[in-house]
Amino acid sequence: MxxxxxxxxxxxxxxxxxxxxxxxxxxxxxxxxxxxxxxxxxxxxxxxxxxxxxxxxxxxxxxxxxxxxxxxxxxxxxSKDFKQRQKSEQSVDLVFISDTFGNESEANDKSVRELIFQLPEKQRTLISMSFFEGYSHPEISERLSIPLGTVKTRIRMALQHLRSIVE
Known part of the structure; x- marks a missing residue:
C-alpha cells in the first residue's frame, strides 16, 4: 500500500x-x-x-x-481560537442586524431596540446582557442562576429569530 x-x-x-x-x-x-x-x-x-x-x-x-x-x-x-471565533461571530450577528438599517446611528439604535423588543422577555434580557452590557455567557449564567446551556440556547434562538426578521 x-x-x-x-x-x-x-x-x-x-x-x-x-x-x-x-x-x-x-x-x-x-x-x-x-x-x-x-x-x-x-x-x-x-x-x-x-x-x-x-x-x-x-x-x-x-x-x-x-x-x-x-x-x-x-x-x-x-481550541481556544475556535471558541473565541464563535464569540466574535455572535457579536457580528448583532452588528449585521443593526447595519441592515439606514446609516443614521440614532435610526440604527431605534431599529435594533424595536427588533429586540419583539423577543420574549427571557431572550431579550440575555441579548441585552451579552451584547450591550458585555457579560460573558458564564457570567450571565451565574448572575441569573440559569444553566450555561440554557443561556447559550436562548441567545442562539434569539439571534436566529432576529436574523429571520431582518432577512
Missing part, C-alpha cells in the same frame, strides 16, 4: 479521491468553510505522519480517514 510505504503520491490520491467527502465530515462539525479547509489540511498531514497506524484488519481506509478527520475537527472546536 502506498500510504504505508510513505509514498508521496498516496496523500495526493487520498486528496483527489476523498477530499470532498472528508471536507463535508469536517464542515458538519466546525461549520466554517475556511476553518474546515484548514482542519482538512492538518488532518491530511496527520494521516501522512501516522500512516503506520492504519490497520486494514480493523477497518477500511475510508473509515480510518473519516475517523482521523472527525477527531481533528472535534479537537479544533475545543
Amino acid at each position: 502506498l500510504l504505508a510505504d510513505r509514498d508521496r503520491t498516496a496523500v495526493g490520491l487520498i486528496y483527489k479521491n476523498y477530499s470532498s467527502i472528508l471536507l463535508n465530515v469536517i464542515l458538519r462539525i466546525v461549520k466554517y468553510d475556511d476553518v474546515a479547509k484548514d482542519v482538512l489540511q492538518d488532518a491530511l498531514l496527520k494521516i501522512w505522519r501516522n500512516s503506520t497506524n492504519f490497520d486494514p484488519s480493523k477497518g477500511s481506509l475510508f473509515t480510518w480517514l473519516v475517523r482521523v478527520c472527525r477527531n481533528a475537527a472535534i479537537d479544533k472546536t475545543r
Whole structure:
C-alpha cells in the first residue's frame, strides 16, 4: 500500500479521491468553510505522519480517514481560537442586524431596540446582557442562576429569530 510505504503520491490520491467527502465530515462539525479547509489540511498531514497506524484488519481506509478527520475537527472546536471565533461571530450577528438599517446611528439604535423588543422577555434580557452590557455567557449564567446551556440556547434562538426578521 502506498500510504504505508510513505509514498508521496498516496496523500495526493487520498486528496483527489476523498477530499470532498472528508471536507463535508469536517464542515458538519466546525461549520466554517475556511476553518474546515484548514482542519482538512492538518488532518491530511496527520494521516501522512501516522500512516503506520492504519490497520486494514480493523477497518477500511475510508473509515480510518473519516475517523482521523472527525477527531481533528472535534479537537479544533475545543481550541481556544475556535471558541473565541464563535464569540466574535455572535457579536457580528448583532452588528449585521443593526447595519441592515439606514446609516443614521440614532435610526440604527431605534431599529435594533424595536427588533429586540419583539423577543420574549427571557431572550431579550440575555441579548441585552451579552451584547450591550458585555457579560460573558458564564457570567450571565451565574448572575441569573440559569444553566450555561440554557443561556447559550436562548441567545442562539434569539439571534436566529432576529436574523429571520431582518432577512
